[in-house]
Amino acid sequence: QVQLVESGGGLAQPGGSLRLSCAVSESIFSLNVMGWYRQAPGKQRELVASMPSIGQTNYAESVKGRFTISRDNAKNTVYLQMNSLKTEDTAVYFCRLTVRGYDYWGQGTQVTVSS
Numbered sequence: 001q002v003q004l005v006e007s008g009g010g011l012a013q014p015g016g017s018l019r020l021s022c023a024v025s026e027s028i029f030s031l032n033v034m035g036w037y038r039q040a041p042g043k044q045r046e047l048v049a050s051m052p053s054i055g056q057t058n059y060a061e062s063v064k065g066r067f068t069i070s071r072d073n074a075k076n077t078v079y080l081q082m083n084s085l086k087t088e089d090t091a092v093y094f095c096r097l098t099v100r101g102y103d104y105w106g107q108g109t110q111v112t113v114s115s
Helices: none
Strands: 002-008 010-012 018-026 033-039 046-050 067-074 077-082 092-099 102-104 109-113
Touching: 002 046, 002 092, 018 092, 018 109, 033 067, 033 077, 046 067, 046 077
Parallel strands: 010 109
Antiparallel strands: 002 018, 018 077, 033 046, 033 092, 067 077, 092 102, 092 109
């Protein structure tokens, strides 16, 4: 069973930064797609950013220019660098791995942006 563990969430002020990490229990060197999603209270889960092992990254319009997804295949880890945070970025952030036709999710990490 593939496991994903997110970390790095917490409280940040508007305009601040956080970096989320997602550690995967198996190699992510193979063909796959890694992604970050978020879910705010009372809202549906939405894509924040996705990064295939081959191909172009994709960002939600609301985070373009502020968030950056990256992956370190040697460490089996995916990151989400979040800059210029806004209060509307407050949500639980989830990591997702799509590989060999299956989806795997982490347990989520809370990000709260507040002054």
